[in-house]
Amino acid sequence: MGEFELIRRFFAEAACARTGQGLVLGIGDDCALLELAPGEQLAVSTDSLVAGVHFPDPCDPFLLAQRALACAASDLAAMGAAPLGFSLALTLPAASADWLQGFSAGLEKMAAACDLRLIGGDTTRGPLNINITVFGRLPAGQALLRSGARPGDLLCVGGCLGDAAGALPYVLGQRPAIDSQVESLLAHYWTPAPQLALGQALRGRASAAQDISDGLLGDCAHIASASDVALVVELERVPLSQALLAVEPIDTARRHALSGGDDYVLLFCLPPEQLDALLAEGWPVQVIGRVEAGEGVHLRDAAGRPLSVPAAGFQHFSR
Incomplete structure (x- = not known):
């Protein structure tokens, strides 16, 4: 042919x-x-x-x-x-x-x-x-950029994280896919659903945004750098799916969510006054932290204590 x-x-x-x-x-x-x-x-x-x-x-x-x-x-x-x-x-x-x-x-x-x-x-x-x-x-002029986050904004995601990373051992044949929970993870890996409608709903509302492809913490770093702010992620507020928790202990599931990548869920910063209207319209907004003055990405526990930040997601040409 x-x-x-x-x-x-x-x-x-x-x-x-x-x-x-x-x-x-x-x-x-x-x-x-x-x-x-x-x-x-x-x-x-x-x-x-x-x-x-x-x-x-x-x-x-x-x-x-x-x-x-x-x-x-x-x-x-x-x-x-x-x-x-x-x-x-x-x-x-x-x-x-x-x-x-x-x-x-x-x-x-x-x-x-x-x-x-x-x-x-x-x-x-x-x-x-x-x-x-x-x-x-x-x-014109309504594109969501990484550079608009401001101190006082909420840090949000558009859904559960870590499912694609949880699917990877099954994709690679390292574990047998034996139940519906694994099938749910595999579906998230092979057929992710781009949040196109949510992105359009965030126009004029979100101050900064990007999709999560390289891991939550790594992609937070892009917004923090572009906006010249600090992003604070509250570990217990990072949403995890029941399918992921069914196959992984919570510590591993959280590690997948923080740095696993391939989620293709939106990450965005939102002025607090915009939250109620988005929730009332039914959009899947999950608040996971906040924007502060400063720089970098900071991980906190439920009491606000700092936690060590796991390694960032996959990067080409890195060792």
């Missing part, structure tokens, strides 16, 4: 590649054409997933495609952007029709869940690598 036949058969004819909703021209020409309404800005982010680094190889291509697109789409949620489209640069060791069928089906499913349209990309031969660029739209 040649490159162009591969594109036509598995991607160009997919439902998610049809024009509409801001996509004027899609796959088939040298560039796609996107259209924004007056007063809107374009949000763009690129994620690259490498076999053996970001996912085990081999793995189920259907699940892999969902994970790849969800991880990229989570960056749009972090900026408060409404989804628009995505491009896919796919490097494959071989053009296996069975693998591509599963991958394109998983991509279609997640694209529908995120309301994203495939606008183009590239295919090459080499070690398995998935590069996805996502595009979103938002009103």
